[in-house]
Amino acid sequence: MSHSTVETAPDAQADWPDGIYALLKQYSIRQVALVPDAGHSRLIKRCLADNELRVVTLTTEEEGIALMQGAWLGGERSVLLMQSSGVGNCINMLSLSSIHRTPMPMIVTMRGDFGEFNPAQVAMGQATQSVLEAMGTLVHRADRAEDVLPTVEASLKLAFNTFRPTATLIGQRVLGAKTFGKD
Amino acid sequence: MLAPSGKIDRRELTRALLTDRGGMLVIAGLGAPAWDITAVDDGPQNLPLWGGMGGAAMIGLGLALAQPSRRVLVLTGDGEMLMGIGSLATIAHQAPKNLAIVVQDNEHYGETGMQETATRHGTDLATMARGAGIKNTMLVTEAGDVAALVKAARESDGPFFGVVKVDAGNKPLVLPPREGAILQARMREHLMGPQAHLA
Numbered sequence: 152m153s154h155s156t157v158e159t160a161p162d163a164q165a166d167w168p169d170g171i172y173a174l175l176k177q178y179s180i181r182q183v184a185l186v187p188d189a190g191h192s193r194l195i196k197r198c199l200a201d202n203e204l205r206v207v208t209l210t211t212e213e214e215g216i217a218l219m220q221g222a223w224l225g226g227e228r229s230v231l232l233m234q235s236s237g238v239g240n241c242i243n244m245l246s247l248s249s250i251h252r253t254p255m256p257m258i259v260t261m262r263g264d265f266g267e268f269n270p271a272q273v274a275m276g277q278a279t280q281s282v283l284e285a286m287g288t289l290v291h292r293a294d295r296a297e298d299v300l301p302t303v304e305a306s307l308k309l310a311f312n313t314f315r316p317t318a319t320l321i322g323q324r325v326l327g328a329k330t331f332g333k334d
Numbered sequence: 335m336l337a338p339s340g341k342i343d344r345r346e347l348t349r350a351l352l353t354d355r356g357g358m359l360v361i362a363g364l365g366a367p368a369w370d371i372t373a374v375d376d377g378p379q380n381l382p383l384w385g386g387m388g389g390a391a392m393i394g395l396g397l398a399l400a401q402p403s404r405r406v407l408v409l410t411g412d413g414e415m416l417m418g419i420g421s422l423a424t425i426a427h428q429a430p431k432n433l434a435i436v437v438q439d440n441e442h443y444g445e446t447g448m449q450e451t452a453t454r455h456g457t458d459l460a461t462m463a464r465g466a467g468i469k470n471t472m473l474v475t476e477a478g479d480v481a482a483l484v485k486a487a488r489e490s491d492g493p494f495f496g497v498v499k500v501d502a503g504n505k506p507l508v509l510p511p512r513e514g515a516i517l518q519a520r521m522r523e524h525l526m527g528p529q530a531h532l533a
Contacts, residue, residue, distance in 0.1 A: 210420030217389030221396020226526050247386040250514035
């Protein structure tokens with residue numbers, strides 16, 4: 152039994168992160184705001200390697216909502232990558248989108264979801280969709296790997312075509328649950 | 335430039351920052367800074383905020399990255415800056431040369447009954463900005479230093495972070511449009527022309 156506490160994306164061999172990267176390029180995203188999550192690590196590496204993408208690492212996720220507001224003001228498209236726990240940090244700042252009608256697509260990797268190990272993740276994980284929707288965000292879930300790309304694409308289209316916050320929640324069933332070596 | 339208290343008048347400071355502004359875009363934090371930029375020089379180069387407390391500096395960052403040929407000024411208050419203080423680390427990391435942040439520090443929450451902020455009790459925002467990694471900072475307490483602040487905010491290599499200790503008295507309210515969609519659309523049209531609305 153491994154006792155490693157280093158989190159790795161359990162399906163690191165899956166290719167959907169590369170597909171999300173391709174969608175970010177297809178939809179002309181220029182600023183990628185993020186607080187790192189293991190489930191996004193492969194996508195983050197792809198973004199960092201691309202000189203046409205500005206990766207903005209945040210101290211808290213609400214900064215990303217404000218960054219997306221500024222990017223759109225200046226004519227650039229952006230996206231926010233985060234873990235479900237970070238959604239709670241965004242709540243009031245999401246009002247910027249309803250104030251100004253600003254596209255704000257979010258791609259959220261879930262914790263506190265399917266087979267969670269850590270009790271601390273459950274409260275926010277279970278509340279993630281509700282609080283996003285309470286702030287006017289259109290939310291779509293992907294719980295199978297083959298659903299991730301169509302769902303991300305739908306969320307990007309909805310954000311930029313209809314000027315609002317949208318979120319794709321990538322379920323822990325896709326990502327695998329972090330086990331702290333206790334599986 | 336001075337209020338009866340002998341401190342710098344925040345609206346006159348705003349006037350100094352915005353007069354002959356050239357192409358400078360301005361994001362104003364909610365409350366007094368939003369009223370001030372509206373009183374002094376309202377128009378499509380301004381985004382006065384009605385909400386999103388703590389987000390003004392990051393909105394400035396997103397705009398500065400999207401419009402690297404434009405100067406971007408974030409004018410905000412001490413309470414708003416304190417709420418988003420972590421963004422100074424994010425901004426230092428990105429190091430946009432065209433971004434300036436100026437805090438009108440009246441040491442109070444002016445919109446909610448003049449409760450004291452932490453800057454009334456020793457918190458030094460310019461020092462915090464330097465700690466976050468922003469090297470180009472300035473603390474202004476004397477009217478004679480405002481001209482140098484204005485020059486730094488407009489012309490120096492960013493990110494620039496300035497703090498001006500201002501009089502805490504309230505000024506006459508001058509409200510911008512409350513419809514945020516108009517405020518956003520007018521700046522986008524200013525930058526991109528009518529095509530902005532077809533994006």
